[in-house]
Amino acid sequence: xxxxxxxxxxxxxxxxxxxxxxxxxxxxxxxxxxxxxxxxxxxxxxxxxxxxxxxxxxxxxxxxxxxxxxxxxxxxxxxxxxxxxxxxxxxxxxxxxxxxxxxxxxxxxxxxxxxxxxxxxxxxxxxxxxxxxxxxxxxxxxxxxxxxxxxxxxxxxxxxxxxxxxxxxxxxxxxxxxxxxxxxxxxxxxxxxxxxxxxxxxxxxxxxxxxxxxxxxxxxxxxxxxxxxxxxxxxxxxxxxxxxxxxxxxxxxxxxxxxxxxxxxxxxxxxxxxxxxxxxxxxxxxxxxxxxxxxxxxxxxxxxxxxxxxxxxxxxxxxxxxxxxxxxxxxxxxxxxxxxxxxxxxxxxxxxxxxxxxxxxxxxxxxxxxxxxxxxxxxxxxxxxxxxxxxxxxxxxxxxxxxxxxxxxxxxxxxxxxxxxxxxxxxxxxxxxxxxxxxxxxxxxxxxxxxxxxxxxx
Amino acid sequence: xxxxxxxxxxxxxxxxxxxxxxxxxxxxxxxxxxxxxxxxxxxxxxxxxxxxxxxxxxxxxxxxxxxxxxxxxxxxxxxxxxxxxxxxxxxxxxxxxxxxxxxxxxxxxxxxxxxxxxxxxxxxxxxxxxxxxxxxxxxxxxxxxxxxxxxxxxxxxxxxxxxxxxxxxxxxxxxxxxxxxxxxxxxxxxxxxxxxxxxxxxxxxxxxxxxxxxxxxxxxxxxxxxxxxxxxxxxxxxxxxxxxxxxxxxxxxxxxxxxxxxxxxxxxxxxxxxxxxxxxxxxxxxxxxxxxxxxxxxxxxxxxxxxxxxxxxxxxxxxxxxxxxxxxxxxxxxxxxxxxxxxxxxxxxxxxxxxxxxxxxxxxxxxxxxxxxxxxxxxxxxxxxxxxxxxxxxxxxxxxxxxxxxxxxxxxxxxxxxxxxxxxxxxxxxxxxxxxxxxxxxxxxxxxxxxxxxxxxxxxxx
Numbered sequence: 001x002x003x004x005x006x007x008x009x010x011x012x013x014x015x016x017x018x019x020x021x022x023x024x025x026x027x028x029x030x031x032x033x034x035x036x037x038x039x040x041x042x043x044x045x046x047x048x049x050x051x052x053x054x055x056x057x058x059x060x061x062x063x064x065x066x067x068x069x070x071x072x073x074x075x076x077x078x079x080x081x082x083x084x085x086x087x088x089x090x091x092x093x094x095x096x097x098x099x100x101x102x103x104x105x106x107x108x109x110x111x112x113x114x115x116x117x118x119x120x121x122x123x124x125x126x127x128x129x130x131x132x133x134x135x136x137x138x139x140x141x142x143x144x145x146x147x148x149x150x151x152x153x154x155x156x157x158x159x160x161x162x163x164x165x166x167x168x169x170x171x172x173x174x175x176x177x178x179x180x181x182x183x184x185x186x187x188x189x190x191x192x193x194x195x196x197x198x199x200x201x202x203x204x205x206x207x208x209x210x211x212x213x214x215x216x217x218x219x220x221x222x223x224x225x226x227x228x229x230x231x232x233x234x235x236x237x238x239x240x241x242x243x244x245x246x247x248x249x250x251x252x253x254x255x256x257x258x259x260x261x262x263x264x265x266x267x268x269x270x271x272x273x274x275x276x277x278x279x280x281x282x283x284x285x286x287x288x289x290x291x292x293x294x295x296x297x298x299x300x301x302x303x304x305x306x307x308x309x310x311x312x313x314x315x316x317x318x319x320x321x322x323x324x325x326x327x328x329x330x331x332x333x334x335x336x337x338x339x340x341x342x343x344x345x346x347x348x349x350x351x352x353x354x355x356x357x358x359x360x361x362x363x364x365x366x367x368x369x370x371x372x373x374x375x376x377x378x379x380x381x382x383x384x385x386x387x388x389x390x391x392x393x394x395x396x397x398x399x400x401x402x403x404x405x406x407x408x409x410x411x412x413x414x415x416x417x418x419x420x421x422x423x424x425x426x427x428x429x430x431x432x433x434x435x436x437x438x439x440x441x442x443x444x445x446x447x448x449x450x451x452x453x454x455x456x457x458x
Numbered sequence: 459x460x461x462x463x464x465x466x467x468x469x470x471x472x473x474x475x476x477x478x479x480x481x482x483x484x485x486x487x488x489x490x491x492x493x494x495x496x497x498x499x500x501x502x503x504x505x506x507x508x509x510x511x512x513x514x515x516x517x518x519x520x521x522x523x524x525x526x527x528x529x530x531x532x533x534x535x536x537x538x539x540x541x542x543x544x545x546x547x548x549x550x551x552x553x554x555x556x557x558x559x560x561x562x563x564x565x566x567x568x569x570x571x572x573x574x575x576x577x578x579x580x581x582x583x584x585x586x587x588x589x590x591x592x593x594x595x596x597x598x599x600x601x602x603x604x605x606x607x608x609x610x611x612x613x614x615x616x617x618x619x620x621x622x623x624x625x626x627x628x629x630x631x632x633x634x635x636x637x638x639x640x641x642x643x644x645x646x647x648x649x650x651x652x653x654x655x656x657x658x659x660x661x662x663x664x665x666x667x668x669x670x671x672x673x674x675x676x677x678x679x680x681x682x683x684x685x686x687x688x689x690x691x692x693x694x695x696x697x698x699x700x701x702x703x704x705x706x707x708x709x710x711x712x713x714x715x716x717x718x719x720x721x722x723x724x725x726x727x728x729x730x731x732x733x734x735x736x737x738x739x740x741x742x743x744x745x746x747x748x749x750x751x752x753x754x755x756x757x758x759x760x761x762x763x764x765x766x767x768x769x770x771x772x773x774x775x776x777x778x779x780x781x782x783x784x785x786x787x788x789x790x791x792x793x794x795x796x797x798x799x800x801x802x803x804x805x806x807x808x809x810x811x812x813x814x815x816x817x818x819x820x821x822x823x824x825x826x827x828x829x830x831x832x833x834x835x836x837x838x839x840x841x842x843x844x845x846x847x848x849x850x851x852x853x854x855x856x857x858x859x860x861x862x863x864x865x866x867x868x869x870x871x872x873x874x875x876x877x878x879x880x881x882x883x884x885x886x887x888x889x890x891x892x893x894x895x896x897x898x899x900x901x902x903x904x905x906x907x908x909x910x911x912x913x914x915x916x917x918x919x920x
Contacts, residue, residue, distance in 0.1 A: 068496050141554075
């Protein structure tokens with residue numbers, strides 16, 4: 001098997017990443033850009049970056065993913081990418097006619113030091129950017145951060161370039177959803193509507209990366225947050241930034257730029273975190289939580305009580321984006337499971353700090369690590385096994401090698417398709433997630449138990 | 459917003475699109491993509507990685523930021539009959555400080571650690587965009603590590619911006635060249651070949667190797683599908699190179715001809731005609747009536763096995779139209795022929811890397827009116843598919859969801875397919891996949907097609 005060479009002895013590695021639990025900034029920026037209606041993401045670098053990011057997003061979402069590239073060659077790498085970006089903008093607006101272009105940089109354009117705002121300003125002067133069209137940008141060198149920071153930087157760029165304060169407060173709440181699936185964004189909108197609160201959510205990839213089959217290929221599907229909506233975010237009552245790593249910068253920027261108070265919440269995965277989200281909506285909008293939403297919550301808790309005996313004490317290993325792992329760990333604790341290993345490939349002390357807060361009490365033996373990789377997680381599992389592994393698709397080799405029940409969660413999921421339709425956020429999302437976890441645990445029990453214990457009723 | 463049917467073609471792109479049967483100049487091709495286009499092409503690094511990755515008992519380490527390793531981690535179904543080391547993702551994961559101070563030390567440590575741990579037969583070090591810019595002396599490090607570890611450590615000059623995917627193929631060939639000529643050739647017989655430019659996607663190299671061995675031809679090395687370093691070291695002892703993916707391996711074949719006098723032939727293993735031709739041509743090359751007889755017997759036996767089923771599917775597929783957009787021109791030729799075998803015509807055909815002669819040949823092969831295109835983009839492809847009203851799209855990962863959105867069947871003929879499409883058994887698999895997707899009832903629910911289905915029903919009733 002692929003991972004047969006993985007040994008149990010954990011050695012300190014300073015110079016080598018084996019089987020990464022993250023990827024690079026530009027893909028996160030590209031994903032965020034797709035959440036603006038009528039937006040063309042533009043990759044300022046070599047063709048390969050754009051092709052890889054589009055391919056990878058396509059593999060995950062099973063949807064067409066559009067983006068353009070500056071097509072750097074050796075010349076551009078020596079003399080700078082100004083001519084390429086200028087030409088690119090001209091072509092993009094002439095042919096594809098988007099409302100807005102969201103430029104992100106790559107390691108190449110960052111190292112040669114292209115100054116995107118001044119190139120865009122010149123392009124506007126030369127007529128390459130038509131009147132009324134918008135160009136925003138984010139710096140996303142691949143040698144800094146991860147896909148999560150790339151996402152955060154592009155959301156922050158939306159605020160920097162677009163959010164405006166007219167001085168008139170609108171009775172709406174901004175929701176920055178974090179690096180989550182289109183289904184999750186759809187679920188957040190549904191939940192907010194159910195609570196009775198008007199929200200402006202950006203980015204919003206629902207309707208863009210989970211569009212219907214119409215027999216037409218639309219370059220810019222009709223989903224996504226509109227530029228007008230993002231502009232209006234500066235006039236709203238408050239901003240709920242979901243996920244420290246994906247949404248903090250944008251929420252804080254909006255607060256300092258337009259005086260919109262920011263509430264920093266964790267991703268609403270599980271009961272407690274969703275309660276906090278619903279409560280924040282309720283208190284800012286000054287509404288009562290309707291019975292329908294309370295019933296939703298009640299159904300989730302009912303399910304958890306029906307099933308708690310299957311989860312109790314089970315050892316779990318988790319890997320993923322820091323916001324995902326923090327929120328998921330809370331759900332696992334609500335189920336009385338034991339997240340004994342939790343890693344993220346991304347870097348950020350907030351991750352370890354928060355994870356220790358969560359786990360030091362209930363699971364003092366837990367191993368927590370930022371800037372880690374799947375090879376290391378696998379080594380831990382070799383030393384002391386777990387009952388369940390939750391990672392993105394890349395964990396499947398570990399699950400097979402160690403014969404561990406496996407739930408796919410996060411980004412990317414390359415070998416399943418329906419994940420984009422089933423939210424994992426909110427009360428409804430928790431039901432879906434708990435169902436997945438239960439199924440792999442019971443399937444394993446059915447597979448491994450002696451014949452006498454093979455039960456029809458569980 | 460433009461819908462796909464009414465978009466304009468970029469003026470710079472007009473000369474890259476022609477129709478078979480109509481007059482006009484040569485197809486403009488071999489150029490870098492226009493900045494600002496949604497190009498389906500990738501970079502130099504991608505080209506190198508694709509070609510070398512299936513060498514299964516070598517260590518492959520990407521020297522660069524994490525993305526380049528992450529996106530090429532185990533994404534292609536290049537299968538191995540033994541070692542699995544190649545499927546891991548190893549990277550130096552360059553950080554900001556490395557970009558400032560250089561990543562040489564990091565690379566050296568990583569290589570020494572990995573070689574000590576896994577004992578690979580050789581190591582390949584891929585340079586990415588940024589390594590080219592910061593100027594790490596990768597060659598020198600490889601030399602040092604090779605001396606310290608006593609295995610070949612080969613640098614692959616695959617900086618992304620240094621050209622196109624094609625240049626990456628060349629860099630890969632140049633790296634492999636260092637292995638060729640270093641192994642013992644004493645037990646290689648007179649009827650011996652190397653299979654080049656097959657990557658053992660879904661076990662295809664195994665199928666092809668089996669055919670040649672059955673007719674008495676020794677396969678010294680498969681380069682690079684299910685590749686082994688020791689086999690590549692002695693592959694110069696073979697008497698003939700068969701080059702399938704011409705784009706990727708012609709460079710290596712030419713240099714082996716020059717350095718070791720091993721001639722090469724460009725062949726294709728896709729479709730009945732091309733597979734049979736490859737076997738016959740090889741037999742004729744060795745000037746052996748016995749080999750030729752055996753080849754004929756093998757072709758007859760294999761074709762007889764698949765023909766009844768092919769004919770049954772052909773009845774359903776007759777007259778249906780396909781669009782083809784693939785990497786190399788040789789694959790496009792084979793596909794046009796293979797589609798003909800199952801009764802289908804090709805209404806759109808394009809490649810990422812074809813040259814002017816390739817496009818001339820496509821013009822001759824295809825029916826008048828067929829759209830022929832170089833380095834196309836999704837909007838163009840969608841436009842052509844709708845204009846030609848095709849029933850099937852053959853392409854790669856980024857094209858699949860576009861075809862589906864249009865309500866068109868799809869067959870993956872790129873590196874992500876899960877089905878063996880080479881050889882006679884591959885023709886059967888190909889026909890099965892095409893038949894399944896083209897005749898799928900799901901297209902009856904697509905608005906555009908639903909209208910047509912309704913009309914057909916009305917006609918049948920009246």
